[in-house]
Amino acid sequence: MTEATTDVPYAIRVSGLSHFYGERQAVRDLDFQIREGEVFALLGPNGGGKTTLFRVLSTLIPCQQGDVKLLGFDLRTQAPEVRRRIGVVFQAPSLDKKLTVAENIRHQAALYGVTGKQLRDRQRAMMEQLGITDRANELTETLSGGLRRRVELAKGMIHQPRLLLLDEPSTGLDPGARADLWQYLVRLRDESGVTIILTTHLLDEAERADRIAILDEGTIVALGQPDELRASIGGDMITIEAEDADALAFAIQQHFSIKAAVVAGRIRLELPEAGTWVATLVEQFSDQIQSVTLAKPTLEDVFIRKTGHRFWHEKEKVA
């Protein structure tokens, strides 16, 4: 039995991680740690590098550059040890459609050396917990998306890993199924102390995590608890729509000596006590302003602040 080489409280330690697909660098020099028992979200737009990071952490692709330790084991030299201890739920369904729910779970268990009574006990408990007991003998091709995701979870958890990696777990799920999924994940963390790492491009999903790393163009642009990140904005958000946003932003800056950024044709102001500013702004520039929105900062605001562009950057370009 190989001993874990270092430190326990961290489930994951990443330093200097980079990955290239040919010439293109998908992730750049990442450094971060994830504590044991944390729900950690990797949030970012498509192409931000989170899927590459997920693939490296799940041992699907080799670690090219940098140092990664999962549960104390080196990803590069102790991959088999890592693999035995992590559960992976991919975005693309990994179920065999021609097999039943129970068969899928059984085959997965065999890959991890779980057989016999141990398998039967775990399978029964897991299927009950996930509410799929009555589907045991149905072919997975006949199941709905939500049920399939539950079977995926059962597959990923059958060997009782200490770390669960999920790639875009909510994709294709209706709101009810998504709530069920989160209920299960939270219970897993609270009752079994499992560390959960998930990638998502959904801002509201990331809000539910204990901590978030926001990835953009292969780098982490922000990292922290959702509240911390929002608080880093230092006030509330005012968004102004105007016919000539650039001119108005310039005028606001001149007049009030405050910072006004234009993102995607809208003026954005981050201000403490923003409520009182709304009246002042409308009074001063009533002829140019089309609409004003006042809101608490969201994770998207954090993202914009850090990257200078909107979360759905690519979509905007297309539009």
Next chain:
Amino acid sequence: MTDADGCATATSPWLAAKTLCWREIVRFFRQRNRVIGALGQPILFWLLFGMGLSRSFRMSPDAEGGQSFLEYYFPGTLVLILLFTAIFATISIIEDRREGFLQSVLVAPVPRWSMVLGKVMGGSLIALMQGIVFLLLAAIFQLTIGVQTALLLVLLLFVSALALTSLGFVLAWRMESTQGFHAIMNLLLMPMWLLSGAFFPVPPLDGTIAWSQVALHWCMRINPVTYCVAGVRRLVYDDVALQGIWTPQLETCWLVTGCFAGIMFAAACWIAGKRTTGDLL
């Protein structure tokens, strides 16, 4: 058994291979069109070609045995069944990759060779089962062979199936689409079968023939599938029946087929063992 941090320790490559092999077999029988495709088409070919060509097919005039084309073509059909089944079995790798199933196997704590073994063994056993069904059908045509010969025949078919499934695995592993595999099938696998003495005999080298026949002779002679077909032919028919047909000795057939299977399996393990970004979709 669990260790200090509650992690199951008894992962076994053999158990993994067994479960993947079993999965192949279960999947096969749940897809009826595959059963029909792999068994039906060769039988249809055998009957149609066998009957249609029987009048134009003639052994050398001095041959005493004088086989009908239906008889001659029988070992070739058997190998064709193995080849078709092997192809279908290995095409499923492309589907496994595309549908995501393969990912979960690739991140499991099992060596790649056990995954290859499971897949190849599953494909080979399916091929063997189909071969046996065809052999039983042949009983209708009064093919009589002893028990010992039958067992040897099953073993030879199994080794041949291993070789062909491993070859299919090597070709399919890096393929992105099943269409690409069909092109390979038409360009490589079918010619390999056609040039194996399955459909027409290897032209003999008696010093009087044209260079094209010599080239054909050597093409067929270096083709490992020729030895699978010839091995079956030697086991099924006696020397009298084989008069006038260039057929390697049985020992040679065993040796070549065994080496073919060993090398192809090793190649499959090697190609699957290389961990690259090509493992992804």
